[in-house]
Every structure is written in C-alpha cells, then in structure tokens.
Amino acid sequence: MASTTVELEEFIHCLICDAENDGQAVVCSTCFAPLVLAEQADQEGQDPCITTVLGDSNVGKTVYLGFLLDMLAKRAGDFEAIPKGAYSINLQQSVIHHLAARTFPPKTPADVDQWHWAYYQVCDHRNKDRWIDLVMPDMAGEALAAEVDAPNTYQVIGKLLRKSAGTLLLVDAGIAALGSPGPDFFALKLLTYLDQLYAVKRRRKVSSPVAVVLCKGDYCPQCFDDPRAFAKTNLSRTWNFCESRFAKVEFFAASVVGSLGFINDDDDNVISVPLHTAPRGILEPFEWIVKHL
C-alpha cells in the first residue's frame, strides 16, 4: 500500500511580523496573525500585497470588506478573484448571511486571533491580466483606536500597516454630514499614525496609496455626487492632511444598504435594520488601489 509522509516544517516565519514560530502553530505567538498566510505565501513563492481596511468602530469595515470580497468572487467589474483557503471565505459568508437575514454582522472582537483574514489571488483583466496576491484582514475598530492612541498596544496593527501596499480608510459619511467632527478627527488620527509609520521626511509625501471611502452613503446621497467636495466640506482636517502628506490619495463614496428600518431593542436602544442591500461604490476604491499598487 502506498503511503504518504508529510513532513512539517520545523519553523515557520510569520508573514506579518517575521517572528519564528513552531511549525505546527496555527497563529503567530508574537502578533497572533494566522500562520496559514505565511504557508500560502510560501506556496506562491512571493509575498502578497497586503491591503488594509481602516476605520472607527461601527463604521462598516466588516460589511464593506465582506461585500468587496463577495463581488470579487462574483467576478464584478473586470476582476477575477480566487480565494486561497476556506478561511478566506468566512468573512464574506458571514456578511452575506447576516444581511440576507436583515441584520448587520456581529461586531469584530478586539482579540486578534478572532479576526477574519482573507487571502485572495486577484486578476485584473483590464491591466494585461495582471495577477496580485491580496491579504486583507478585518480588524476591530476598537483595536485600531487603541493602537492609534497608544502605539504598540496591538503590535500586529503597526507591523501590518508597515507591510501594507495600500490602505482603504473608511469614514462614516452619515455622521460627518450631520456636522459631527468625530469621523474627521478619527480619520485624521489614523492618517497621522500612517504618516508616522512610514516616517518619510517632511518634504516628501507618503507614496503608499490611500483611498478614503465615505461609507454609509445611503444616509447622505449627496456624497456620491462629488466625494472630494463632500470631504473638503465635511472632513476638512482629513482633506488638508491628505493634501499635505500623501502623494496618492483619492476620495470615494460607498454604501451597501438600500433601505433601513429602525426598531427599539429591549434596552430601548434604536437599532437599524438593513431591509435590503444595494451595493454602490464598493469596487471603485479597490480598483483605484490595485491600479496604484
């Protein structure tokens, strides 16, 4: 009878922090990122492009990323995407499943080992059938806020962003349109954090592409008309900082939900219910990022 012997590597280096780990480990013992990413990068023979989705808690990172991955898997636009491993599908499955049930997906826990990670091979047919390996984690907004406030609280975030080829910065356009400075300040904090991470000299701008995505556009449809003008008006601090420090930056509007209902829960909280989905502007920021990678 034929037998097969699988020899496990004695050590494996984390794709995110390069720490050496036991060959059998599932997550990195230093930054807690999944080691399957490193295994797959090894198989492909090249480091993937890491694209990070940033934003405050409850801004819609999970929903945006879930829908983006789902659209890529459905060959939206001129993209063809192949998920590498079943774990890459968990996020989009969860998001689609929950929205189909007219609920938003659960909050992403701040514990790094509970984040969803997606590893996709994406082919851009409009760009000479160029294939890119993409790694996209769904980070918790709380973890991002904590890391920005006190760097190294979550080591993985800093290390991930240093390796990122591009960033999607999500801002709650609905709240910003109401005149709240909160989204503007949080976006500004994230951008200054990025600026410090890349630590380029004052006269040089950060070359990594940053797509500022005005989320929840269904709350303020006017942001779709001219996202740049919307940002200049409602996110002036962010706008100014982008102009000063980032060489490749663009503004987009996006929304996933077509219409919302509102109910009160048992604790009298007002809860929004996604009645149906009508994704709009999901793919454009990604297209722009891929173009500038």
Next chain:
Amino acid sequence: MTQSKRAADFSPRGSQDDHDAGARDSARTEVRGSQSSAPNAVGTTPVQCDQVIYTSLRSGAGQGYRIAAASPGLTPAEKADITRRSPSHDGLCEASADADGLAYYPLSSGRWCLAQSCAAGIEHTGRGGHRVFTRAIILAAEDRAAFDFDPITMLMAMNEAGLSDVELDPPAELPTGLLQPGSALSAPSEVADCWNQSAPAMADALDVLLNGKQLVLIAGDDPVNAMWSLIASLPISLRASTSVSCNLKFSMGRCLSLNIVADDATRLRRLLRGQPITCIDPNDHQPAADHHAGAWTEMVGQRWAQGQISDLIHLTAQASAEGSAADFDAIAELFVELETLDQRSAAELVEMLRRLGPGDGGCAVGPKLATHVGSRVAERLSEQASSMSSDEAWKTGTELADAYLQAWVARSLLAAPLVACLEKVVASRPTDVTQFVVGLLESAVAVNPGILVSLDAPLQNLLRRIASSFTPTDLADARAMSKLLRRWHVFLPHHEVAGHLADRFSGRRSKRTRI
C-alpha cells in the same frame, strides 16, 4: 446610570466554613508578619487602589469598546495594557445575560489589575450579543500581600467596597478606592469537591503552574471553584506572580498564567497547537503513563481529599520563598516530615535542620519557613535530649554545634536543644563541656563578630550552672576551669571551690589557695 447589578459575582458556591475562616485569618496573620516590608502587611490598614471602567459606549470620543472612565493615577501605558487584556464583544465564555468573568494580571508599570467583567444589557449598536462591561481596580504589587495575593479575596474586598457596580454613564474621572484587607472569606467545601471530582487533571494542572508554564483549563461546569482550588493550592510565593483569567473566552493576546475557560475544546486545541501553553480538559484527561506528581502536588491532593482546607491554606502560606518546582517539592517533603517528627531519631532531626540551611545541596526554603520548621525540630530535639544517653547527647550536641556555627536556622532556636544535650553530659564531663561551649562561643564570635551575648544567653547560663556546681579534682583542674570560664566572664565561686579542695585534700591545705 448606576445599575444595581454588580460587575460579576464570584462569591463562593457553597456554605461558609467558620472553622476554616478562622484558620485562614490566622494564616494571613502569619504571612503579613513575614512581609514586614509591605506597606499594608499588618493590621487592617485600607489598601488604596485606582479604578477603571472599560466598555462599549457612545461618547464624544467615539463609540465601541474603550476606557470609559479611569482614576487620575493611571498612566497611559497602564491604560494600554488594560485595553489589550479586557474582553470586548463576545469576550465572555457564556452568551447569557448574566455571564461574568474575571482577569487578574500585572501591568507593565509593576502594579496589578483585577478586572471583573459581565454582560450589561444588549450591545447598543444592534449588532447582536451583549455589551461586555468591565470594571477593574489597580493596586500596588506589594499591597496584594494584605489579601494573601489571592484574587478571590481581593474580589470580595472589591465587592464590599462597592467598586463593582455597573455604571453605563460613568463620570470621566473615577475616585481612588479603598479596600479592607479583613474582608476575606475562606474556600468552602465545594472547592474541595471541585478538586476531588477531577483530581488527576487538577493535579496535572497544578504541576504545570508549579513549573512556571502557562495553562488553559477547560472547566465548563464549575470554573470559579476550579480557579479557586488551583489558586489555593499554590505556594504563596508563586501565587504572588500568577496571573489568572476565568470565564473569559481564550485569546492569545490575553493569555495569562492560568486561564480557566469554558470554550470549545476543539477550537482551543487547534489554537494552542505549537504554542508553549498546556491545555487540560478534565472531561477528557489521560495522565501520561510516565508522569509522577511532585511532592507538593501530592501533599496538596491529600489535603483536598481529606477536606483539610485550613491546613492546606496554612501550609501554602508558609511557602513564602520564591523557588522552582523542585524547591516546592522539597518544602512539601519538609511539611510531611514535620508531621512525623515524633518518629524521627535525633540524627534525622539534625539532618532536617541541615537541609534548612543554604549550604551544599541544601534547599533554600526561605527564612520564614526555615524558622517555622527549625523551631518545631528544635523543640522535638530538646524533648528527646532528656531521654538520651550521655554519649548520644554528646554526639547530638556536637552535630548541633555545626548547625549553630553555620546558622542553618536562627541560633536562638538551636541553643535550647544544644543546651539540653550538653546538660546530659555535663555531670560526667564538666571540663569537656566547658571547653566545648567556650570554644563554640569563640568560634561563633569569630565567624560573626556582631553576635550579641543575649543571643547566647542559654549557653552563658549553662556555663554559670557548670561553674556553680563544679567540683574540681585538684587545684590545677580548678585553675584550668577558672581560666576557661573567665574568657566568657563567668567566675567560679572561689569559696565553694576552695571548700571542695580542702575537703579533698584535708591536712595539706595551704595558707592561701589561689585559684
């Protein structure tokens, strides 16, 4: 809004044993006595602590989980530590509305954080699940001595001080809290039951902790008592450095020394693969065939099996010196030997004393335990001396002299059995004993010039007793003895000695007998 609900309820799952409570109090008193340098080591001086609230709230600073309120004494680094370790959405093992959890861990500043978490209503963003509310106290590392370094005792003090209430609209700044050290309870009998129901798994779990490794214990049925039994089984010195989480969903970023969880075992085993963390599931535990529990673990297991909780707490409180698993095993062996002191020979007792010293191959058990064991052994040796033969007493006395010179335990403890042995010999060999004692005292002073006469009072008194009952054989004998004794300021009673000599040598009495 202050809700009447408390952040968590880790009160004992069972009745209170008054006898044990008393024993625990006495054990605590002893520990505090040994920690004289600790600011709150004595009395009932309240312990000051800072406070933190970490939960998910809508505020001007944003929404989501973050530190909602804190005492002004917290540093940014401490806040970052607490943020990283506190459970956020779906962070509790149970999904019910009355779920709770605990975490107890050191901060980078050196202070320690004790955090209670609980479900506090529905997550306000409508994304499912319960809001997790965490309220924590931060206290200086040395202040924990006032609670025997026991997180459950601290937790009860926290509850009694009213620092556990759920506040969903807290003020930005929380006041400094005061904890009463005297509010501790003892482990109820249900804790022993919890250990005994899974004794092999719990013993292995304790071995893991004694070896300084990280442990995840899947204790779905009774996590609080499982945590309690393991904490109560640790030597107090190890307890002081053991961090704990209970009922919080396991996360690599929150992995502490002891993690009691009710998680899915399959998920956990997968997550822990290749990590230096041991996972034990009492419901599916198979001890390794070649594994032998250490002496400490065996001693603890016996105490739990026999329901001797107060004895266990007393013993663990004695082990106040830091050490390895081997050191704790040596301590346990000493404890076991202490129980059979009556059956030990004098040579074995002296050997026990030798092991208390820091000498070659000796076990450094710490001054507190050395004093405790040393006093018991010395007491037993003193009792045995009365029934020894002269030769045996001389031999034991000379061996004890070694202990005395090298100070295996406090000299004041050794003087009593030493004197008891020598007194058995002094009637037949007064000069030898005198020479021995004088030589011993001089050697002791040569080794340590700081020795005070008061420490050697029993030996000085022995010399005085020898002097008062000395019967010389001749004048030279009297002169030699007098010369010896004078070196330690003890003088022969000249008239009596002269009388003795006159009686012995009647008719040959000189005009003046100078001794």
